[in-house]
Structure formats: structure tokens, C-alpha cells
Amino acid sequence: MGRSSRWWVVKQQAVFRALADPTRRAILKRLHGGAMSAGEIGEAFDITGASLSHHFAILKQADLVRTERRGQYIVYSLNSTVMEDLMRLMLDLIPPAGGRGGKR
Amino acid sequence: MGRSSRWWVVKQQAVFRALADPTRRAILKRLHGGAMSAGEIGEAFDITGASLSHHFAILKQADLVRTERRGQYIVYSLNSTVMEDLMRLMLDLIPPAGGRGGKR
């Protein structure tokens, strides 16, 4: 419980929303291999830079990625802390092991 | 393995989309305690039965819930198998521990 619960309720929605789009999931996966500039990330996708930037903004709002300007470029990297929070959240949606909840 | 990768790509999108809505996440959480009829689930929410039914359809399409008719009622329960698939998928989005120079 390091964070206020309200913080997480808000952030939670941002995170799930961010993950709902296949392009954004692909971006995260691409970042899996290491930090990359916006342009490099974009090479893998067939959409404009503007659209890409839109996706970055949503990922950033969800705190799933971090940015750092390096000269002309802006370098993106995964924020694994929030990813781990998300995992915990997911676990919360899964019934307890050996759980009842089936037929009666 | 076990499932074709195409199956999962399709299902994956359905699952993430299903989780993007806060009402649907709340439904899953409610089912956490055990199977429940549509009406019982609905008691917790301030939306019409029709809207509820819409959410159920999306959860079902994502295979996150199972249904069983019991007389007049239709009983919903969690499908933890797909939830576990989802967890694996999430892990896939998280960078490997100690990845890329960063020991912990």
C-alpha cells in the first residue's frame, strides 16, 4: 500500500485503457528489447508519426512508459514498476487457487 | 502451446478490450466470490439490465466468463483458464528481470 487507493483507481483505468489498443501493446512489446526513440519505434508500424505520438501520450498518461530527451530524439522505455502493479491487479481478478465458484 | 497463435491473437484483443471498461472489471471482481445470476450481479450497478447484458456479452466473447442456465436464471462464473492465459500475456509485456544492464 505505498500509494493512495484513489491514485490507483484512477491510474488503473488509464492502464487498462492503454492496453486495450493492439498498436499500443505492440509498442510495449517493442520496448521490451530496450529503450528506443519515437522514430525507431514507429518503423514497425504503418501509421503516421502523429498517430504514434497520440499512442505515446496515452501510454505515458498510464505511466507505462518513461521518456527522456536525447538531443533531437525522444527516447522511450518501459516503466516496469507500473507493469508490476498491473500484474497484482490482474491477480486480484483471478479466483483464489482451488477456488470454489463453480457449480454448486 | 496448445492453442493456435492466431486464436490467441484474436482472443487477446477481445480480452483486453473486455477489461478496458470499469463496469466489466467490477463484474469480474464480483464473480470472484462465486457464481451469480445476471440479476444478482446487476444489483451492484446503476445501469439497466440491457446495458448489463451488453457487458456480459463482451465478457463472454472474451471467454472471461461462463454461463449456465438454471431455471429462470442465467448463472455467470469466472473462467479462470483464460484469466491465466492473460497473466502469461501480461508477463510477456514486462521486461525480463535484470534486463538490459539493470541488476537489482
Next chain:
DNA sequence: TAGATATTTAGACAAATATCTAAATATTGC
């Protein structure tokens, strides 16, 4: 079988979303 209850389906509508083009901002190298 008729009426009551539970749930889904159909159709409409407003709000949210992904995408685009064009323009703005930031940075580098000459």
C-alpha cells in the same frame, strides 16, 4: 395456458477513440 419474472436483442444516440493532414515546437549542424 396466462401472467409474472429474468434475460437478451434491436435500434437509436451521445461520447470516446484512432486516424489523418497541416502546422507548431525543439534540437542539431552548418
Next chain:
DNA sequence: GCAATATTTAGATATTTGTCTAAATATCTA
């Protein structure tokens, strides 16, 4: 300072989504 490159912002548009009301379907009970 100026042109080139990288990225974001603004504004427009078509699609998707969540919700509603009304009607349809399924089941139970008297």
C-alpha cells in the same frame, strides 16, 4: 541565424462504444 530532422499539437472525420427504451424470448408458477 537558418535549414533539416524529430516529435508533438490542433483540428477534422469516421468508427467504436456504452447507455437507454422498447420489444422479444425463455422459464416458472398458479
